[in-house]
Amino acid sequence: MSKLSKRELNTSLALSSVVGLRMFGLFLIMPVFTAYAIHMPGATPFLVGLAIGVYGFAQALLQVPVGLASDRMGRHLTITVGLLVFAAGSVLAAMAHGIDGIIAGRVLQGMGAVSGASQALAADHSNAENRSKVMGIIGVSIGLAFILAIILSAPLATIAGLPGLFGLTALLAVCAIALLWAVVPRPTQRRAEDAAHWSTVLRMLVKPQLVVLNASIFMMHVMLTAAFVVLPLTLVHDTGISLDRQWELYLPVMLASAVVMGGVLRRVTSVAGSMRLVLTCAILLGLAAYGLSLAGHAEALLWIAAIVFFSAFNLLEASLPSLVSRLAPGHMRGAALGAYATSQFLGAGVGGVMGGVVLQQYGSSAVYVAAAALLVIWVPLLLWGRHRVVAAGATASA
Secondary structure (H helix, E strand, O other), X not given: OOOOOHHHHHHHHHHHXXXXXXXXXXXOOOOOHHHHHOOOOOOOHHHHHHHHHHHHHHHHHHHHHHHHHHHHHOHHHHHHHHHHHHHHHHHHHHHOOOHHHHHHHHHHHHHOOOHHHHHHHHXXXXXXXXXXXXXXXXXXXXXXXXXXXXXXXXXXXXXXXXXXXXXXXXXXXXXXXHHHHHXXXXXXXXXXXXXXXXXXXXXXXXXXXXXXXXXXXXXXXXXXXXXXXXXXXXHHHHHOOOHHHOHHHHHHHHHHHHHHHHHHHOOOOOHHHHHHHHHHHHHHHHHXXXXXXXXXXXXXXXXXXXXXXXXXXXXXXXXXXXXXXXXOOHHHHHHHHHHHHHHHHHHHHHHHHHHHHHHHHHOHHHHHHHHHHOHHHHHHHHHHXXXXXXXXXXXXXX
16 A cells, blocks of 8 residues: 655645635535525525525536646646635625625635646645545545534624625635645646546546445535525524524534544445445435424434434545545546536535525425435435445455
């Protein structure tokens, strides 16, 4: 097993800091957005859900084109432009006086689609045999950013409000640019050997062993985004946990999920074990979403459902990219990761819109039920595809 060189490790840590900083700013909005946005001029539950989800649609559409642009313009310049666009969208949203302005700002945020270019930059700085480790380090930084943002969102919103959070995301994007140029080396080659093209991304979207993984990241982000459309509201209305105290729920829930994740992941090393974990987590995610729909004023059920939901989500978030990296053909790993990212952002877009529509038509509990109902599609797909994934994993290891 090849070890990361000192240069690969240092570059990976530097790039993961850049990516983590941007993602922290992005995640910071989610836990409190609905509670603030629903009171803005022109807001309806559908438009609030659209404001959450439209970012994902813009990301999904532009992920591959921006990645391809980085082949021609260079990674640093492309990522810098993308972060500036993201910052501009954050400023636009911070200055908005109605939900339409927020939606416009979120679209502009999504147009700064630099995930693919960041992955390509990581590929430029790593050997093929070490690439999954580098992606893993970046994945850990995203996971930490998610946990910290969920915990800190409500306290920061109490101080600065929603405009302040959007302003902070703009500032963090600018800091990420400074960090990018200060600590991440310029690659000696502009084009990674596995850079993604539209044709290869489309092939990776439908490749049998990867369909299951792409569908899984899509489903779980539909569930997560839909849940966050209503979770801030249900915490206030059903349990009396005011927005400025919601960190009191998120902090222990996220710490518990981190303990679960650390205990489980180190015991899962094979592709077969990983797929059993994915199936188990998918079922738990759906059951937890249904549990949230039943919680109402029962705080014990709320706590249990929240711990199960976020533990299952974080386990999936950590496991799926590693499986994609292991199963994708070496010369198409970039395309496979591009397809995976596209599926992820599409899920976020669909989840936001679905959450808004269901909330407007049927109420908050129905949003959780709709998220749980995705198991009707997801579980049969996993049962159909897990043997193909295991077989592909055995072939890749041979």
